[in-house]
Amino acid sequence: NAGVMQNPRHLVRRRGQEARLRCSPMKGHSHVYWYRQLPEEGLKFMVYLQKENIIDESGMPKERFSAEFPKEGPSILRIQQVVRGDSAAYFCASSPPADTQYFGPGTRLTVL
Amino acid sequence: QKEVEQDPGPLSVPEGAIVSLNCTYSNSAFQYFMWYRQYSRKGPELLMYTYSSGNKEDGRFTAQVDKSSKYISLFIRDSQPSDSATYLCAMSGGNKLVFGAGTILRVKS
Numbered sequence: 001n002a003g004v005m006q007n008p009r010h011l012v013r014r015r016g017q018e019a020r021l022r023c024s025p026m027k028g029h030s031h032v033y034w035y036r037q038l039p040e041e042g043l044k045f046m047v048y049l050q051k052e053n054i055i056d057e058s059g060m061p062k063e064r065f066s067a068e069f070p071k072e073g074p075s076i077l078r079i080q081q082v083v084r085g086d087s088a089a090y091f092c093a094s095s096p097p098a099d100t101q102y103f104g105p106g107t108r109l110t111v112l
Numbered sequence: 113q114k115e116v117e118q119d120p121g122p123l124s125v126p127e128g129a130i131v132s133l134n135c136t137y138s139n140s141a142f143q144y145f146m147w148y149r150q151y152s153r154k155g156p157e158l159l160m161y162t163y164s165s166g167n168k169e170d171g172r173f174t175a176q177v178d179k180s181s182k183y184i185s186l187f188i189r190d191s192q193p194s195d196s197a198t199y200l201c202a203m204s205g206g207n208k209l210v211f212g213a214g215t216i217l218r219v220k221s
Contacts, residue, residue, distance in 0.1 A: 004155075033208065042118075042200065043156070045208040056207060091155055093209075100146060101209060103155040 002027065004094050004104035005074075012110045013082050021077040021107045025094030032075045033101055034067060037089040049075060082111045115139050118201055118212025127221050131188040135201035135212045138182065142203040142210070145177050147186045150198045150214065159199075160186065191219045 005024040013019050025032050034046040048056040049069035060067070064082075069075040079086055089108050093101035118135045125131055133147075144163045148156035160175035162168045168175045176185040184203075188195055196219050201212040 031207075035209075035211075042213040043202075043209075043211040045210070048207050059208070100144070100158060100161045102158060103148070105155045108153075 004029075004092055004102055006090075006092050006104040006107050008107060009105060010108050010110070012112060014112050015083055016081050019079040019082050019086070019109055021079075021090050021092075021109070022074040023077070023092030023094075023104060024074045025092075026102055029094035029096055029102075031095045031097065032069050033093040033095075034075075034077050035091045035093065035103075037091060037106075039088070043091065046077075079109075082109075084111045087111045113138060115210050116201065116203060116212045119215055120213050122216040122218055124218045124220060125191055127191060127193060127219055129191050129219070131186075131191050131195070131217060131219075133186040133188075133199050133201075133215050133217070135184050135203075136182055137184075137203055137210075139203075139205065139210075140182075141205035143206075144204045145175070145184050146202040146204075146209070147173075147175055148200040148202060150200060152197075156200055188217075191217075193219050193221045195219050 007022050032049045035043045037043045045059040047060050047067045064080045066078045089106045091106045093103045095101045116137045147160040150156045165177050165179045172189045174187040198214040198216050200214045202209040
């Protein structure tokens, strides 16, 4: 049973470009979560999604960030017009309903 | 005040030592408690998961939860160099996890 998959593992963008991060949950998991880990900081919750629904986006910055989990395909975290402060590791986690979360390997975003 | 407090360390111990890692929290709504291990530049790996006060043991690892004191601990027996990593406590009242800052552990051979 493959774990949570994320791609790309490393992403380099210039300021003003768009970043798209993908997450495929574990088989049988219908819940997806995105977290951000800034250098020297802990993991911070961003958004919680189920298929075609955003359940909790209380941790998402108000501008430039969006997330989706379509009926078919992976969950996408999209960052528009990236700035240097967006440089971080972005982790996706998945879970079955009402159960604990398993994390993917992360995408390390570097904004030049 | 942060919702979850965790001493960042680093904590350095000799091989074979018993390691104690701790977190305190302020939110009484937290019902589920987890410990994750994170190696450098990797994703967090679930070690322990519990939802009640008391102890839970798995191999060399024991998780302890004291809800009345809002305090959780992870004990590692017979520590090995391969245990060197960052240990993250996490807790939840429902869906999203709230993490501590992580404690860096170094086990010297």
